[in-house]
Amino acid sequence: MNMNNVTERVARCFSGVFPDLRREELARASTASLAGWDSIAQVTLLSSIAEEFDLEFELEDFDDLVSYALIVDYLERKSIDG
Amino acid sequence: MRLNQALTIINSRREGGESEIYYLACGFEPLHLATLLRAHLLERRTGQKNVEVRHGVYGDLRGNIESAARSPAIAAAIALEWSDVDPRLGVRSSGGWSDEAKADILESCPPRYTHLESAIEKLATRMPAAIAPPSLPLPPIGNTIRAQSSVFELELEQQLAAFLLRLSRLPGVRVLQRQRGETSGLDARAELLAGFPYTVPFADALASSFVKVLCQPTPKKGLITDLDDTLWSGIVGEIGVAGVSWSQEHHTQTHGLYQQMLGHLASCGVLLAACSKNEISTVEEALARKDFFLKPESLFPVQANWGPKSASIALILKTWNIAADAVVFVDDNPMELEEVQITHPGITCLRFPKKDATAVWDLLGSLRDLFGKPLLMEEDRLRQASIRASAQLQELGAEAADPDFLRTLKGTVTLDWGADSSDKRALELINKTNQFNLNGIRIEEGDWRRRLENEDAVLAVASYEDKFGPLGKVAVLLGTQHGGKVKVSHWVMSCRAFSRRLEHHTLDGLFQYSNAEEIEFAFAATERNQPLQEFLRSLGILADGEGSQRISRAAFRERCGALPHEVSSPASKLPVR
Numbered sequence: 001m002n003m004n005n006v007t008e009r010v011a012r013c014f015s016g017v018f019p020d021l022r023r024e025e026l027a028r029a030s031t032a033s034l035a036g037w038d039s040i041a042q043v044t045l046l047s048s049i050a051e052e053f054d055l056e057f058e059l060e061d062f063d064d065l066v067s068y069a070l071i072v073d074y075l076e077r078k079s080i081d082g
Numbered sequence: 083m084r085l086n087q088a089l090t091i092i093n094s095r096r097e098g099g100e101s102e103i104y105y106l107a108c109g110f111e112p113l114h115l116a117t118l119l120r121a122h123l124l125e126r127r128t129g130q131k132n133v134e135v136r137h138g139v140y141g142d143l144r145g146n147i148e149s150a151a152r153s154p155a156i157a158a159a160i161a162l163e164w165s166d167v168d169p170r171l172g173v174r175s176s177g178g179w180s181d182e183a184k185a186d187i188l189e190s191c192p193p194r195y196t197h198l199e200s201a202i203e204k205l206a207t208r209m210p211a212a213i214a215p216p217s218l219p220l221p222p223i224g225n226t227i228r229a230q231s232s233v234f235e236l237e238l239e240q241q242l243a244a245f246l247l248r249l250s251r252l253p254g255v256r257v258l259q260r261q262r263g264e265t266s267g268l269d270a271r272a273e274l275l276a277g278f279p280y281t282v283p284f285a286d287a288l289a290s291s292f293v294k295v296l297c298q299p300t301p302k303k304g305l306i307t308d309l310d311d312t313l314w315s316g317i318v319g320e321i322g323v324a325g326v327s328w329s330q331e332h333h334t335q336t337h338g339l340y341q342q343m344l345g346h347l348a349s350c351g352v353l354l355a356a357c358s359k360n361e362i363s364t365v366e367e368a369l370a371r372k373d374f375f376l377k378p379e380s381l382f383p384v385q386a387n388w389g390p391k392s393a394s395i396a397l398i399l400k401t402w403n404i405a406a407d408a409v410v411f412v413d414d415n416p417m418e419l420e421e422v423q424i425t426h427p428g429i430t431c432l433r434f435p436k437k438d439a440t441a442v443w444d445l446l447g448s449l450r451d452l453f454g455k456p457l458l459m460e461e462d463r464l465r466q467a468s469i470r471a472s473a474q475l476q477e478l479g480a481e482a483a484d485p486d487f488l489r490t491l492k493g494t495v496t497l498d499w500g501a502d503s504s505d506k507r508a509l510e511l512i513n514k515t516n517q518f519n520l521n522g523i524r525i526e527e528g529d530w531r532r533r534l535e536n537e538d539a540v541l542a543v544a545s546y547e548d549k550f551g552p553l554g555k556v557a558v559l560l561g562t563q564h565g566g567k568v569k570v571s572h573w574v575m576s577c578r579a580f581s582r583r584l585e586h587h588t589l590d591g592l593f594q595y596s597n598a599e600e601i602e603f604a605f606a607a608t609e610r611n612q613p614l615q616e617f618l619r620s621l622g623i624l625a626d627g628e629g630s631q632r633i634s635r636a637a638f639r640e641r642c643g644a645l646p647h648e649v650s651s652p653a654s655k656l657p658v659r
Contacts, residue, residue, distance in 0.1 A: 016089030043113060043276040044085075051085050051282070059275055 006075050013048040014068065017041055030067030042066075049075075083286050085114055088121035095124050101134040102127070102526070104296075105155035105209075109143035109166040111277040118282075118289035119159060126297045140277055147201040151208050156528030158205055159292040160213040162198075163279060164220055167191050167242075171220060173273045179223040184234050191238065195245040206254030207504070209528035210456075212295045214288055215246055217261040218268045218279055253504045254527070256295050256456055261287055300514050301455045302430065303404050304353035305344065306395055308413035309365060309386075312434040313341060319360055323368045328375070336442040340434065341375035343446045348380040351462025352453050353402055353469060355383055357394045357411070362386040382469065391418050392425035399426075402469055403577040405516060405610065410452055412445075459507045461554035468578045471550035485644035488582060493548035493647035495584060497591040499541065503534040508543050508558045515574035517613045518557075518585070521606035523572065538562040540596060544588050546579055546647075553578055557588055566599040568592060569630075573603070573614075585617050586642050587649055593635050601638075603631045 011026055018036055021029060031037045037045075046057050046065065053075060057065070065071045106112050106119055116135045123133040136153060138146030143166040150158045165172025168187045170179070177183060205211050224232025250257045261267060267284025280288065310317045314326040315334035328337035348354050354376070358365055365386040369378050383401050385394035391413070399406060407428030413419050419431040430452065435441035502508075513524045525533070533539055544557035556579035561570035575585060592601060603623065607615060618624035621641050623631045 013086070016086055016093060019093045039276070040111065040113065043272075043278070044117070047114065047282065048086050048089060059271070062275060 006079070007072055009052050010049060010068065010072055010075065013045060013052055016048055017045045026068055028068070030069075032066075083118060083121060083125075083290070085117065085282050088114075088118050088286075091121040091124050092117065095132055099132065101132040103134045103136060103153065103155045105150035105153050105158040106135050106137045106161070107143060107146040107150050107158055108137070108161040109141055109146070109163065110161075110273070110279050111140055112137040113276060113278040114282055115161065115278075115280060115285045115289055118286050119292055122289045122293040123297070126293050144197055144201050147198070147205050150211075151201070151205040155209055156526045157209050157296045158211045159296065160202065160211060161288065162213060162216055163218055164216045164238075165279075166198075167194055167216070171238075173221075173268075173270050173279065174277070179221060184223065188234070188237055188241075191241050195241065199245065199248060202249060202255060203252050206252055208531055210254050210256065210296060212256045212258055212292055213246075213249060214258040214292065215242060215260050217284075217288070219266050253457070253506065258291050258295055261291065298454075298456065300408075302352075302410050302452045303408040303514075304355065304398075304402055305347060305410045305412065305449070305453070306355045306357050306398055307344065307381075307411075308391075308415070308418065308434070309356055309358040309360065309368070311414040311436050312412060313337065313344075313356070314368070315436070318364055318368050323364065323371065326368060329373075336436065336439050338375060339442060339446060343449060345376050345380065347449065347453055348376065349463075350453065350455075350458055351465045353404075353465060354381050355398045355402070356381045356385065357391050357398065358384075358386045359388055359391070360386040390421060390425075392422050395422055395426060395429070403472065403517075403580065410449070455510075457506050459510070459554075461507055461556075464552055464554045465578070467551050468553045471548075471553075472578055472580070485583070485646045488644075488646035491548035491550070491582075491646075493546060493582065495587045495591075495647045495649045496545040496547075497588065497595070497649060497651050498543045498545070499595055499651060502541075503531040505543060505555075507555045508541070511555065511558045511574050511576060512560070512572050515576060516608070516610040517577050518573075518575040518580070518617070519608065519611045519614055520570065520573040521604055522608035522611060523604075523606075525572070533560065536562060538564065540568055540592070542588060542592060542595070544575075544584055544591075546582065546584055548582075548647075557584055559588055559592065563596050563598065566597075567602060568596045568598045568600075569602045569604065571604050577613075580613065583644070583646060587645055587647060589621075589633075589638060590642060590645055591649060591651075593638060598635070600632055600634050603633075605631045 011023070014021060014026060014029065018034065021034065031042070042062060046062060049071065050057055055078065061074070065074055104119070104123060106116050108115070116137055120133055120135045127133065136155060138149045143162065147160060163172070165175070168190055169175040170177035170183060170187055202211060202213065220235055220238065222228065224235055226232045246257050249255045261284065267280050269279060269281045273279040307313050314328050315332070315337045316326040318326045327334045328341055329335060330338070344354055356365070365384060369381065369384065383398055385397055387394060395411065399409065405428060406426040410430045410432060411419070411422050412432050412434050414434040414436050416433060419433055422429060423431045432445060432448065435445065509525065509527060509530050516522070534541060540561045540563050542559040543555050545555045546553045557575040558572070559570060560572040561568050589601065603618070605618065605624065615624055618631060621633055622637065623633045
């Protein structure tokens with residue numbers, strides 16, 4: 001898995017799925033704060049990130065990764081582990 | 083296309099103003115298929131309107147098809163999967179795979195297909211509908227190993243094939259070829275997680291196929307073929323008429339395949355001509371050989387001389403009266419192809435790869451794509467004969483325009499005023515005619531149906547027949563009537579019908595049918611509509627540039643001149659205004 005520029009690449013994926021999300025709102029973005037982040041958007045977002053980082057999420061990840069911060073943290077841990 | 087590419091394309095076109103609406107009907111969550119479909123539509127429709135893809139609810143394909151029919155969409159894509167036919171054939175069901183269940187599945191599928199067929203038939207009266215047959219694998223419930231088909235699977239396939247065959251015969255329905263990939267397109271994990279059954283690459287291939295089928299380019303009209311080492315193997319001028327070959331026996335079967343393909347294209351109404359550097363007498367002798375796969379009259383005209391091929395092609399285009407961009411030229415010699423391409427930039431040049439059988443097979447596939455159309459019509463069959471008749475008229479020169487001469491043709495113009503939105507020929511004419519075209523504006527099939535639903539709509543479809551034979555439906559006029567005025571938004575006439583004063587008959591018929599005092603034309607000059615412009619000028623209509631041009635009933639009567647043909651209207655569709 002290529003983990004260069006994790007935050008930049010995750011930001012790009014967020015921008016693809018939530019084009020109206022401002023950059024300064026990104027760090028606090030979560031399913032609770034973002035009205036458009038529903039279950040369909042969650043699948044699209046994680047599919048987009050999976051494609052970007054060439055990885056596969058586990059089923060439980062779809063329940064757990066519910067904010068930008070959690071996703072970045074998950075990817076950085078993957079990078080250290082991997 | 084990858085998912086992230088699709089999202090980028092969609093976001094780059096967000097500020098597009100008005101959108102064209104498409105409907106994706108499926109029984110699963112549309113998810114990436116909707117995203118990829120939208121991106122492919124945007125790519126295909128570069129520079130045009132934005133695209134919106136609407137869809138229905140999970141688990142109700144039939145309801146979604148009915149919802150599509152009520153929507154303002156201009157076209158629909160239907161993704162059918164086995165689970166839509168019976169949920170027990172999907173990943174998410176727990177209905178059991180016992181022998182009793184399998185028997186019940188086989189019994190319950192036919193009525194399910196009947197219901198779907200009814201919904202699709204209604205949908206297709208409103209908009210073109212493309213349906214993709216199930217492409218995901220059936221559950222592994224056969225008694226055989228996977229490499230061997232089970233009776234259960236074959237019975238399901240038989241029912242499906244019968245259903246698709248019935249659909250393919252419905253006007254407006256286009257059945258996609260089944261997706262064939264090296265691996266299964268099933269993503270069981272995504273199906274269980276989100277109700278979306280496809281891998282992204284598979285969804286991309288399916289979306290791409292939908293767009294190819296729903297947004298088909300205008301088919302080419304004519305094919306000009308070289309002869310030596312293309313239509314046959316060998317140089318006829320060197321080895322003689324008996325020496326050239328196109329058979330398996332002579333190891334020259336690829337040329338025989340090509341001849342058969344041209345014969346097939348001719349039967350579909352494609353114009354064929356030959357262009358060769360040869361003596362005409364030698365060529366005529368070769369084309370008369372009894373074992374030739376093409377009927378000799380299929381090739382018209384045949385240009386055989388020693389001049390540049392671009393000049394011969396110019397003469398063929400003049401005879402056909404069509405532009406180079408509607409034509410394909412096939413030759414084995416790259417130098418000849420380049421010479422023609424430089425002189426006729428719009429023409430599609432294809433090399434005949436005489437030494438590579440696989441490449442020849444691929445070439446035949448490319449020809450299918452270049453000339454393929456959703457539906458064959460009677461006019462396609464008439465085209466070749468009417469081109470010959472037009473050529474005979476052209477040879478008469480100015481004499482042919484003389485009304486006294488035209489009367490000798492014993493022509494009949496049939497003006498059909500019924501606003502029949504299922505008349506594919508009328509829409510085809512509007513969308514492929516360039517020279518006699520009021521403004522060059524094309525109409526999507528869904529939009530066409532909406533326009534004809536308008537109670538003010540006026541549609542005239544003109545057919546023509548004379549002693550040279552029928553030309554079929556050759557002109558279409560579309561507009562709306564507002565009291566004593568008819569506003570014409572579209573008016574086209576096939577180039578095969580030029581020089582017969584059909585345009586005069588059409589306007590005369592319109593004044594009679596509508597009882598209007600004035601006709602207004604939404605005219606716009608295009609690069610190619612000079613014949614239309616000349617006609618408008620001849621009636622004094624085109625006086626002050628673009629925009630709405632008008633003519634009154636009195637002015638038309640004064641300037642129209644002779645109307646040399648008999649005119650008829652189908653009895654059931656006589657004017658009712």
